[in-house]
Each structure stands twice: as structure tokens, then as C-alpha cells.
Amino acid sequence: MERSFEQYFRQNRLPHLWCPGCGNGIATKAIVQAIEKKGLDRDKTIIVSGIGCSSRASGYMDFDTLHTAHGRAIPFATGIKLANPELNVVVITGDGDCTAIGGNHFIHGCRRNVDLTVVLFNNNIYGMTGGQASPMTPTGKKATTAPYGAVDPTFDACKLAEAAGATYVARSTAYHVQHLTDMIANGFDNKGFSFIEAMVQCPTAYGRKNKMSDPVELMKWMRDNAVMKAAWDKLPEDKKVGDKFPIGLLYQDTEVDYATAYEHVIEVAGGAGK
Amino acid sequence: MNSEITLKLPRCKGCGICVAFCPKQVLGLSELGKVVILKADDCIACGQCELRCPDYAIFVDKKVAK
Numbered sequence: 001m002e003r004s005f006e007q008y009f010r011q012n013r014l015p016h017l018w019c020p021g022c023g024n025g026i027a028t029k030a031i032v033q034a035i036e037k038k039g040l041d042r043d044k045t046i047i048v049s050g051i052g053c054s055s056r057a058s059g060y061m062d063f064d065t066l067h068t069a070h071g072r073a074i075p076f077a078t079g080i081k082l083a084n085p086e087l088n089v090v091v092i093t094g095d096g097d098c099t100a101i102g103g104n105h106f107i108h109g110c111r112r113n114v115d116l117t118v119v120l121f122n123n124n125i126y127g128m129t130g131g132q133a134s135p136m137t138p139t140g141k142k143a144t145t146a147p148y149g150a151v152d153p154t155f156d157a158c159k160l161a162e163a164a165g166a167t168y169v170a171r172s173t174a175y176h177v178q179h180l181t182d183m184i185a186n187g188f189d190n191k192g193f194s195f196i197e198a199m200v201q202c203p204t205a206y207g208r209k210n211k212m213s214d215p216v217e218l219m220k221w222m223r224d225n226a227v228m229k230a231a232w233d234k235l236p237e238d239k240k241v242g243d244k245f246p247i248g249l250l251y252q253d254t255e256v257d258y259a260t261a262y263e264h265v266i267e268v269a270g271g272a273g274k
Numbered sequence: 275m276n277s278e279i280t281l282k283l284p285r286c287k288g289c290g291i292c293v294a295f296c297p298k299q300v301l302g303l304s305e306l307g308k309v310v311i312l313k314a315d316d317c318i319a320c321g322q323c324e325l326r327c328p329d330y331a332i333f334v335d336k337k338v339a340k
Binding site: 001003006009014015016018019020021022023024025026029174175177178203214215216219 | 289325326327328329333
């Protein structure tokens, strides 16, 4: 039986260009299934992406899509949202795109609490350009630019988003597909900056350098190390060692979103000249 | 056999995720590196393969009794 999510893909573009076993395909499907689940109007949903492996996703999705400059997906999305606050704007970005090249745009998007849903595909590396270490490559893990292991401490994008002012922060993995879909779907409900970090496996660039070239091994690593938020909170400090990381809804708050605040300014200034 | 497995082979890249996560070892990889159904009768239609296929190449439906 043909699946209903297929209607959201540009069929003539499939199969996608991602490597065998790449988790981006799983995360992309999770996004379209979340859109379907929430019944978002296709003509009022915009997909904006930056540059990188992850950002190729916009090309496969049959919505109004925008493939923008490196790291600049959030500014473009902010513009779309302010021009027409009715639209649902989804941003697809990668770990390098969002936390390195677009780091400043990311924190200011969070600070302004623009009503966007940002999905970060975290594959721990710059896959497309040849496996350079990104700010989210775990310390000690190898990359082409870190042949003896990355020296830099790792960014925790979720903590960063929370501290910068995002009002919905969640994390999930490509192994926990249904959970990831739910996290994204709940992000659509939040009026404000929703940030979802989707851990995805990169067998080609990250895996091969770190003796995990089998995508199955990387997914089993996610299965064994991801701890649900409720269980994580009860976990004693001495058990939170190694590769363990929390998944689930990590932070939620209610603040006035940017479009609403701006609407107020328009009113005070005497209307938008309609 | 109470399930129906649909394959979209042009999409399959042979990553082996479906093969590894199948609890009943129903699937395998062919010489050409594409998924093949080895033991169709063992399939319990759990959908683990479909859930995690990054290439949307495998679909499992429960057969409805007529």
C-alpha cells in the first residue's frame, strides 16, 4: 500500500543523494510525518534550509522550499515569518551550518523567540566537504582535520538554545524514529522558537574515521546511550558518564514571540498603512 | 503468511539497517547489494525495517483477513 507521506516528497527527485545508511533520510521522513500528523496546510508550510548534507532535504520535500546561504537559514526564515506570520516555517540545518557558520544567527533567532521550528540534523561532522571536525564533533573523536582526535570541547546545542531564549528545546535520535516525530510535531504547537536536535548517523565521514563505518553500529550506539529525560533526571551523577546523553523534551517556556511583539510595535506606530 | 512486504528496489542502497533490525531475520542483502526477502513466512509485520529505512524502500503491511 502506498504510504500517505509519499505525497510530501518530490518523487522525481528520489532516491536521494545521501550515502547508504545516512540518518538524514530518517530525520526527513520524521519531519514530513510530523507535518502530516499535525495536519499543517501544505501551501502554508515553508521549508528553509542552509548548506550541507542535512540541508539537501529541502530539495526532496514538496512544499515551498528555500535553499539558502551557508548558516543563514534562520535569518531567511525570520524574514518569511515576519512578512507573513500565518506561515508555518520549518528550518532544516546541520551541526556545522547551525552552530559554526550560523552560530550567531542561531543564538539571535533564539533570543528573539521567532516562531520557527528549527530541526538540527546532528551528524557530528562536516560530511559533504570531506569530514572536517565541526563544533559538535565529540572531544577525542577523529575527523580529517583532527587526525589525533578533536581537541575542542563540544557544543551542547540544546543547552545553548535554552540559554539563548528558545521556548521549546528537545532532542531525539534517528534510532528513536517515532519519538523524533513526536518531538518535531510538538515543536509545531509551540508559538515561539522551537529547537529540535536530531542525532543522525554519518557512516561515511564520521563513522569511517571512528571505526564505526557500519550505520547499524552507529544506530545501536544511539539506542544504548540515549536516555529518556525522565530517567536521566533520576540518574545519579556517577552514572552520567561516557557517551550517555538525555533525549526528550529538555526545556519549555512561554514567552511572547517576535511576530506578536512586532505586531504591537506596528499598532503603536499607527498601523501598517493598510 | 500474514504480512505483505513491498520493496522499491531502485531506492534501496543496501545499507543493511533493515536486515540488522529485523527481529526475525527475514531480510538479507543480495549479491548486488540490494535488500532481498529470505523468509517471508517468518515476518511478523512489526515494521521495524520500514520505520528505520533511510531510503523509504521497504514497506510492510499486515494482511487483512478476507
